[in-house]
Amino acid sequence: MEYTSHNEEETRALGARMGREAKAGAVFALTGDLGAGKTVFAKGFAEGLGITAPVTSPTFTLLQCYDGGRLPLYHFDLYRIEDASEADDIGCEEYFSGDGVCLVEWAERAEEMLPADCVHIRIESDAVQPELRHIFVSGSDSFR
Numbered sequence: 001m002e003y004t005s006h007n008e009e010e011t012r013a014l015g016a017r018m019g020r021e022a023k024a025g026a027v028f029a030l031t032g033d034l035g036a037g038k039t040v041f042a043k044g045f046a047e048g049l050g051i052t053a054p055v056t057s058p059t060f061t062l063l064q065c066y067d068g069g070r071l072p073l074y075h076f077d078l079y080r081i082e083d084a085s086e087a088d089d090i091g092c093e094e095y096f097s098g099d100g101v102c103l104v105e106w107a108e109r110a111e112e113m114l115p116a117d118c119v120h121i122r123i124e125s126d127a128v129q130p131e132l133r134h135i136f137v138s139g140s141d142s143f144r
Contacts, residue, residue, distance in 0.1 A: 011037045011123070012044035014135060018119075019048020022101045024071055027115050029107030029139075032123035037133050038105045041123065045103055046073055055106070062090055072100030077116040084110040 005011040005139045018028070028045070030038045046055045049069035056064070057077050066073040074095045087141055088110075095102050107114060120139045126132035 001137045003137070005037070005135055005136040008037065008040050009130065011040045011133055011135070012047070015041040015044025015046075016048035017044075019045040019101075022049065022071065024099050024101065025097065027096050027102040027104065027107065027118035029111075030103065030105045030122050030123070031108050031120070036125055037135075038123055039101050041121070041135075042075055042103050042105065044128050045107075046075075049073055049101065063095075072098075074098070074100050074102045076104040077104065078104065078106040078109040081106075081109050083127040084113050088113065 003014055005014065017068065020027070022045070030041065032038050039055070042057075043055045046053075046066055046069070049071055051066045051069035051073055053066055053068060058082075062077060062080070064075045066075065076092065078093075079121065080135065092104075092110060092113055096113075104110070104114070107120075117140055122136040124134045124136075126134060
């Protein structure tokens with residue numbers, strides 16, 4: 001499925017919709033260039049889960065855990081890792097099979113660790129209109 005977002009509010013709203021529909025144990029793999037809108041999407045996703053804490057990119061900690069919503073959110077940012085073994089060192093797979101929802105930014109850096117049934121979300125800036133985002137969702141029938 002492809003969505004077009006005209007601004008940050010629409011990207012955030014799509015994230016919120018998917019957060020409202022997310023089920024325990026789901027893994028969402030986010031990919032896209034720097035500045036594409038992955039963290040904006042993540043903020044909306046957390047809102048959709050009912051999380052009121054401010055969501056920031058966990059770039060320097062690799063993992064940020066959020067409680068207080070209908071499900072816990074485990075927000076990974078794998079930008080700074082070199083390979084999947086580093087993701088393994090922080091216990092990604094334990095979270096992937098946990099009772100919360102995992103949102104993994106820069107998921108391509110640990111592709112081989114992702115569960116087969118994860119939802120892939122790719123965010124791309126439009127080449128002609130840079131404020132537009134094309135958001136491609138695949139992998140789970142829950143969001144089609």
